Amino acid sequence: xxxxxxxxLNFTGLASGIDSQKIIDGLTAIGxxxxxxxxxxxxxxxxxxxxxxxxxxxxxxFQGQASRLGRSVAGAFDSRTATxxxxxxxxxxxxxxxxxxxxxFAVTALAQANSVASDGFADPGARIKEGTFAFRxxxxxxxxxxxxxxxxxxxxxxxxxxxxxxxxRATILNDGSATPYRLVLTSTKTGAANxxxxxxxxxxxxGADINPTATTVQAAADASIQLGSGPGAIAVRSTTxxxxxxxxxxxxxxxxxxxAKQLSVVVAADTxxxxxxVQDFVSSFNAVVDFIDERDNYDAATGRTGTLLGNRDATxxxxxxxxxxxxxxxxxxxxxxxxxxxxxxxxxxxxxxIDQGKLDRALSGQEPGVSAADVKRVFxxxxxxTDSGVSFVLGSxxxxxxxxxxxxxxxxxxxxxxxxxxxxxxxxxxxxxxxTNNTFKVVVxxxxxxxxxxxxxxxxxxxxxxxxxxxxxxxxxxxxxxxSVDLSSGQLRITxxxxxxxSSVEVAAGGTALSALGFAGGERASGTDVAGSxxxxxxxxxxxGSGQLLSGSSGNANxxxxxxxxxxxxxxxxxxxxxxxxxxxxxxxxxKYMDPVNGRFKTIDKQFADTATGFTEQITRQNQLMEDKKxxxxxxxxxxxxxxxxxxxxxxxxxxxxxxxxxx
Numbered sequence: 001x002x003x004x005x006x007x008x009l010n011f012t013g014l015a016s017g018i019d020s021q022k023i024i025d026g027l028t029a030i031g032x033x034x035x036x037x038x039x040x041x042x043x044x045x046x047x048x049x050x051x052x053x054x055x056x057x058x059x060x061x062f063q064g065q066a067s068r069l070g071r072s073v074a075g076a077f078d079s080r081t082a083t084x085x086x087x088x089x090x091x092x093x094x095x096x097x098x099x100x101x102x103x104x105f106a107v108t109a110l111a112q113a114n115s116v117a118s119d120g121f122a123d124p125g126a127r128i129k130e131g132t133f134a135f136r137x138x139x140x141x142x143x144x145x146x147x148x149x150x151x152x153x154x155x156x157x158x159x160x161x162x163x164x165x166x167x168x169r170a171t172i173l174n175d176g177s178a179t180p181y182r183l184v185l186t187s188t189k190t191g192a193a194n195x196x197x198x199x200x201x202x203x204x205x206x207g208a209d210i211n212p213t214a215t216t217v218q219a220a221a222d223a224s225i226q227l228g229s230g231p232g233a234i235a236v237r238s239t240t241x242x243x244x245x246x247x248x249x250x251x252x253x254x255x256x257x258x259x260a261k262q263l264s265v266v267v268a269a270d271t272x273x274x275x276x277x278v279q280d281f282v283s284s285f286n287a288v289v290d291f292i293d294e295r296d297n298y299d300a301a302t303g304r305t306g307t308l309l310g311n312r313d314a315t316x317x318x319x320x321x322x323x324x325x326x327x328x329x330x331x332x333x334x335x336x337x338x339x340x341x342x343x344x345x346x347x348x349x350x351x352x353x354i355d356q357g358k359l360d361r362a363l364s365g366q367e368p369g370v371s372a373a374d375v376k377r378v379f380x381x382x383x384x385x386t387d388s389g390v391s392f393v394l395g396s397x398x399x400x401x402x403x404x405x406x407x408x409x410x411x412x413x414x415x416x417x418x419x420x421x422x423x424x425x426x427x428x429x430x431x432x433x434x435x436t437n438n439t440f441k442v443v444v445x446x447x448x449x450x451x452x453x454x455x456x457x458x459x460x461x462x463x464x465x466x467x468x469x470x471x472x473x474x475x476x477x478x479x480x481x482x483x484s485v486d487l488s489s490g491q492l493r494i495t496x497x498x499x500x501x502x503s504s505v506e507v508a509a510g511g512t513a514l515s516a517l518g519f520a521g522g523e524r525a526s527g528t529d530v531a532g533s534x535x536x537x538x539x540x541x542x543x544x545g546s547g548q549l550l551s552g553s554s555g556n557a558n559x560x561x562x563x564x565x566x567x568x569x570x571x572x573x574x575x576x577x578x579x580x581x582x583x584x585x586x587x588x589x590x591x592k593y594m595d596p597v598n599g600r601f602k603t604i605d606k607q608f609a610d611t612a613t614g615f616t617e618q619i620t621r622q623n624q625l626m627e628d629k630k631x632x633x634x635x636x637x638x639x640x641x642x643x644x645x646x647x648x649x650x651x652x653x654x655x656x657x658x659x660x661x662x663x664x
Contacts, residue, residue, distance in 0.1 A: 024633045029627040035619055042615035044307075049608035051295060055314065056594070056601045058291050061556065062284040062321075063590045068277050069379040070583030072394035076277035077376040079270035082250055085263050087254040090340055092265045096267040098249030102266050105227045107162070108259040110128030111190035111241045114220035118215040120179030124155040124172045127207035133157065137167035137187045138194035138220075138476065139450030152207055154183055156509045168196065176593060180346070183212055187220065191239025193450075195220040222474060223254050237474055245482065251578070269372060271363040278359060281353040281583070282344065285321065288348055292318050298611055313604055317593060322350065324585050330404055331579040336374035339582055342367075381584040385410070387577040389568025396561025397588050401580040409535035410564055412572040416530040416548040420495035421520030422488050431459045431516050439513030440519075444481040445498055454513055465492055468517065492518055494526065503527035530566045534559045534576075 039292065068076045069413040080094035090107060115135075130152050136142040143166035147157055158170035160187035167188045174180045187194050198212055222237040225246055236246050243252040250267060295308040296315070308314045324345055326336045335341065343358030361367040362375050376382060381399065383392025390410050402408055438454045452471045459467065469485035471480060472494070483505065496503045507514070509521030534552055542553040548566050552559030564576065580588075593600040 005178050024637070025631055026140065028626050028630055028633075031629070035622050035626070036234065037617045038615050042612055042619070043622040045608055048307050048311075049605065049612070052313075052601065052604055052608070054309075055288070055317075057293055058284070058288045059317070059590065059593060059601070062281075062288050062588070063594055065281040065284040065585040066583045066590065068583075069281055070381060070581065070585075070587050072381050072383075072392075075376075075380055076274050077269075077372075077380065079273045080249070081268050082271045083266045085265075086256075086261075089254070089258065089261065090265070091253045091255065092247075092267075093251050095249045095251075096266050098247065100267050100269055100545070103247050103250075104262055104264045105225050105246070105573070106259055106262055107223075107254045107257045108226050108235070109256055110257045111223035111239060112218055112221040113190045114194060114196045115184060115186040115217040116196055117173065117185075117215045117217050118154075118183040118210055118212045120177055121154050121181045121208070122179050124181050125153045126181070127152055127205075128154060128157065128210045129202040129207045129404070130205040131201040132199075133212075134199040135161070135166060135168055135185070136190055136197050136409070138191070138398075140167050140189070140194075141583070143168075147202055152205060154181060154210065157202075157210070157212075163405060167194075180320045182215075183210065184217060186213055186217075186548055188495070189476075190220070190223075190241070191474065192220050192222045193239060193476060206250060210664065214524045215265055216337065221322050223257075225254065226259070227455065227538045231307070237470065239474055239476060244480075257337075266627060269363070271372075271507055272470055274363050274375075275356075275359060276343075277342070279354065282354055285325070286351045288321070289318060292352075313600065317600075318350070320584065320592075321590050322346065324582060324589055326353065327582075329579060329581055329585075330401060331577055332377055335369040336371075336378060339378060341370055342375050342378055377579055377581055379581040379583040381578070381580050383562075383564075383576055383578045385564070385577075387568065387572055389566065390574035390576070390611065391565045392562040392576060392578070393565050394561075395563070395578060397584075397591060398560040399552070399562045399578065400558040402576070402578045405576050406537065407575040407577045408559065408562075409533065409574075410550070410566075410574045410576050411535060412529040412532040412550070412566050412568060414572075414574075415527070415566055415568055415570060416499040416545065417503075418496050418499050418527045419525050420493055420527075421505045421507055421519075421525045422490040422522040424520055424523075425518040426487075426490035427461045427492065427516060427518050429461070429462055431461070431464055433457055433513065433516065437512050437516050440482075440513045441508035442466075442478075442494065443504070443506040443508060443524075444478045444496055445502060445504055447478050447481055448508070449475045449478045451511075458471070461487055461490065461492075464517070468492065468494070485564055498527070498547070500529045500545070502547070532566070532591070534562070618663040 070415065078096035078218070080096060080100065082094035082098070084090050092153035105574060127516045128147065130142055130147045130149070132146055134142055134144040143164045144166050145160035146174055147158070148413050151157070151160055155172060158172055160171040161168055169186050169188060171184050171186070173182050173184045175182060179632050185196055187196055196213070200210075202210060221401065222239055223241045223243070225236050225243060225544060226235065227234045227246075236243060236352045241254045243254070246252050247265065247267070250265065252265065292308055295306040296311070297306040298304075325339060339345065343355035344352055345355070347353050358367060362370045363372060365372040381395045381401075383395070385391055387410075390412065430534040435453045435458050438456065439451050441451055442449050449472060452475060454467055454471065465485045465487055469483060472485070473482050484495050484497065486493055486495075494505050494507070496505050504526040506524035506525065507519045511521065514521050530550050531545050532550050533543045534541045534556070541556040541559045543550050544553055545551075551562050551567055552562040554560055562578070566572070591599070596602060
């Protein structure tokens, strides 16, 4: 209360109408500033997290490109091309296991599907006898159709066959004769083993008789390719026009047959594909470095900093990759032991660049001092052995390279063997086969053949062995599980082409040809896996055999994932040098960053997520504190305004009393 006048008591300060909201905002401004700072820091963390996610995507692409170049097998340097001398006559595709070279042969026959025709009828609707009609193709499933009052016509039989789901297709052919309509049956499968077999029980009713196999339109026949000429020529047969065993690693498809025309397939390294893979590798690395550099900067004009400026993780990643790319590959000598030997160098801006001419020359083996094999060794995990019967196949990211001058010892205690059964008695010098002694069955590598039938005729033991081999190898159920049949001490011996414990041959009981072949039935034999170990620095590391592959056991300090192919026929010892090329070594470095469980990127992302969560919690707490403070101030101002209001009312009353007092 500052004064008393004729107008009453006057209050200054609160009584004059203070802006309480402005005071509250002022008192909470510091807290709001704190929230704004926390929000900005959280947004920056989110931006960094997004940036690292984008960087991870680019590193993932680079990891994929490095993997293509670093693989021991089926990598970019193992691709092959196959070029034929006549694309209309033969086509070919080559896999990574194909051996470069020129292969000559002649296509002597194409595979044919069996086709037969009935006798003629005046009309497709001509009535035929009723009953059942059973058919099968080769050793396929037998199908039976029924011809009755609703479909007892030539067309009705054709429709029933087509609707049965079997391996025959039936059509009605008009040959232009007096009785032109003939039922034609065609197998959907080619090959001599896929002849059409029918059981015709259409004998009831008053319709006409039908003989669906009255005429052979086309005999079932195998495709045949002949290697060489004269008495030593080798004929290779296939039930289809495709040959997968003619040239190892190459699939040949015959299109025309001409026994007199020599054809060739040239298998070569795919240098174009390898060059493209190297270019992609370089581009992918440069994309990683560009991404980091574009965000590791400071703009003095705007004062803006890049999201990766001073980021230690990004810097370490770039340094780790560059260190591998610029280092020599141990164990490769001094000529072709680094990327520069194949035309790849690092420029002054930290980017890879390619001398394309030098790379192309190296890939084709025309660069002095650098062979085509050296290019792969510069990039991939490779190995060399001192024994031709023991060869390096592949290694994993856990396989360690051998120190200079300290190769691994490969100790082969027992080579792999194949399943082989030998007849108990030799065949006669001259064996006559007819319909009474011509059938047998075998089980190769656990796969049962169909009932096989030897062609009627007179055989020598050698020709009998060849006929048995051809029958087994052309049988559709066992194709891909080839056997060889020879004479061992005059007795027939059937040997699986596969090695190891999964290799087996069994002669099934019950065949009519067993006695002529010298078998009793039930004979069975299995192969064994290779056995051995590795020695590293005087210490033995365990190995497991599978067929002819000897693999370092999981957990081995040096040879985990190492695989060698053992083709030796007896125990052997070999020195094996393992080198880790640039791309293979990069794979190990990148795994440190990209491992989905313990990788550095996984850890970084979690750190960002945890930091962002921490900021969110701080912002929530700060907002709650400000809200609590605001509510407290509002309560105090409300109480104060109430008190002031009461004082003003009191002042008004006092002023009224004062006026009355003066009036008296």
